[in-house]
Amino acid sequence: WPTWMWGNWEIASLAQWLKEYNTGLPINKKVGFYGLDVYSLWDSMKAMINYLENEDPQAARSVKKAIQCFEPFNEDEQLYARYTLRDEGCRDEVLALLKEIRMKAQFLDGDREAGFNTEQNALIAVNAEKYYSSMIEFDNESWNLRDGHMMETLDRLMKFHGENAKGIV
Numbered sequence: 001w002p003t004w005m006w007g008n009w010e011i012a013s014l015a016q017w018l019k020e021y022n023t024g025l026p027i028n029k030k031v032g033f034y035g036l037d038v039y040s041l042w043d044s045m046k047a048m049i050n051y052l053e054n055e056d057p058q059a060a061r062s063v064k065k066a067i068q069c070f071e072p073f074n075e076d077e078q079l080y081a082r083y084t085l086r087d088e089g090c091r092d093e094v095l096a097l098l099k100e101i102r103m104k105a106q107f108l109d110g111d112r113e114a115g116f117n118t119e120q121n122a123l124i125a126v127n128a129e130k131y132y133s134s135m136i137e138f139d140n141e142s143w144n145l146r147d148g149h150m151m152e153t154l155d156r157l158m159k160f161h162g163e164n165a166k167g168i169v
Contacts, residue, residue, distance in 0.1 A: 006035075034157055036150040036169070041128035042075045044121035048101075051118055055108050062100050066093040066125060077132045084133040094129045098122040116160050120153065127152075 015033065022030040045067050052060035069090035073080040083089060101122040105115035127149040135142040158165050 036153045038124060038128045038131050038146050038149040040124055044124040048118055048121045059100055059104055062097045066097045069093045081132045081136040085136060089133055091129055094125040098126045
């Protein structure tokens, strides 16, 4: 997860400016800042746990099951990738998680954005698992998966924010 890309004064300054700009604006006029990449598998799992433990304990258990599958790899993508040469890895766990979250996302908290974010984090888990599983191969598949995830995320964001939404990539 490329923290160097986001952990700098430019991004901190932009975040502060966005916070001030959005203060007092109606929800449909606020400006958002979203990541598109697939590199946040573990952060996405933690974000889902933190949110779902209060909102939907059953869904939180599904997240914990997926996390337990990944735990032996100590957040090491390359170790996980090598493991998938011999085993199916955690694909079934993250697919089950995404399926459950998609069924429930619209009802979480009554907060559309919270539901969207939770579903997006589950999608990241699925696509990150595919990406890490494929990166051990010597072809373009992993990059294609990553690019596909970024485009899918952008499409989802534009749809979520409505037909008049605008984005800068």
